[in-house]
Amino acid sequence: MQDFKNKLLNYEQEPPPEIWERINTELDTSDHKTSPIRGFRRRSKLVFYGITAAASLIIIFLLSVVFDGSKENNGDNNSLASTETGKGNSVSQNTKDSIKLNNKTLEDIIKSSKDNKLIAQNYRGASNQLKKYITISGPSGQPVKISPKVATLIVSADNEYPPKPVWNKKIEKWKQIMLNTTLSPTSTNLLDIAQLTSNLDNNE
């Protein structure tokens, strides 16, 4: 057994002479062509450029969406400011009426917190569009859309009446979470709205 194994292991045979020629030719061509590693690098570069291009397109698209949104907001703000000063005519009468109505609705909700059926009453009379959101003026005068649910929460944030222990706990927990986060407060978050509510209460 060991004998034939050794015979096979040490078996030698002269290869045909053209093999070296073939190797020689391949070495010549591979000297000029890119080696597999270079080829791999070239492929990686292409993949890298492709990914970069795709990422850039996505970023450009997202930025355009964000800037469009902020442009619209700025437009609204400007329009609102211009209405207040009586200079601008760009905001349609509909929008102005809608904001006015919404502000009034919110004020009614807050003022009439003892009547827990008020929200439903106010919204029963409102149009479908108005049922979805209430637009109020933010601290800087910008329009802020809030849902009726948030309006209910604002009412519920008042600990006086009607007593809502479950909601109060939830809101308290929410406040704590938001206070502990590193998120910077904006005009649309709950704390601002709660602050707005208390300001309105104080103004009363």
Next chain:
Amino acid sequence: MNGQSNHTPSESDLIQGCINGDRQMQELLYKRFSSKMYGVCLRYSGSADDANDLLQEGFIKIYKNLGKFRGEGSFEGWIRRIFVNTAIEHFRKKVKLYNVSEVQESTMEDTDISVLDKLAVKDIIVLVNELAPGYKTIFNMHVIEGYSHKEIAEILGINEGTSKSQLARAKGVLKKSLDKMINKTTNDTINN
């Protein structure tokens, strides 16, 4: 320079020369190892054409990867391993080995092929080359190169049991071929 080209370069000079792309050194390396490695290629491949392709592919790999040789172990061993791996890659592209169950494996009896010792190496090569590619690879790896079944299983991506059963079958086929060869030789002698 002329004096240098007449003497046989040391192994490290040969390696360094090949790394530097010195074609003369590359040819010297080829001349030094081609016969042995051609033997390896012939054992693993089914035909002379395949063996030629393997030899060419193996040497190109060696020239391109010489920088990775760290001098641990023998240089010839490193070269042989590259050739065996090249042959295995070649084989893996062509043949799919199916895993077999333990039951099949246990029914395989080990065949005594020690009679091969009495044959000339060329006859043994002919017999081994008659094996199916899967059998031949495992026979070469286990019996000749000394890989364990576990190593073969890892390299070829098969079960250890499959490696064992394929080897047992390879030995069985070899035994049959040997018997045929012996009978033929005997008949020829009687007829003459």
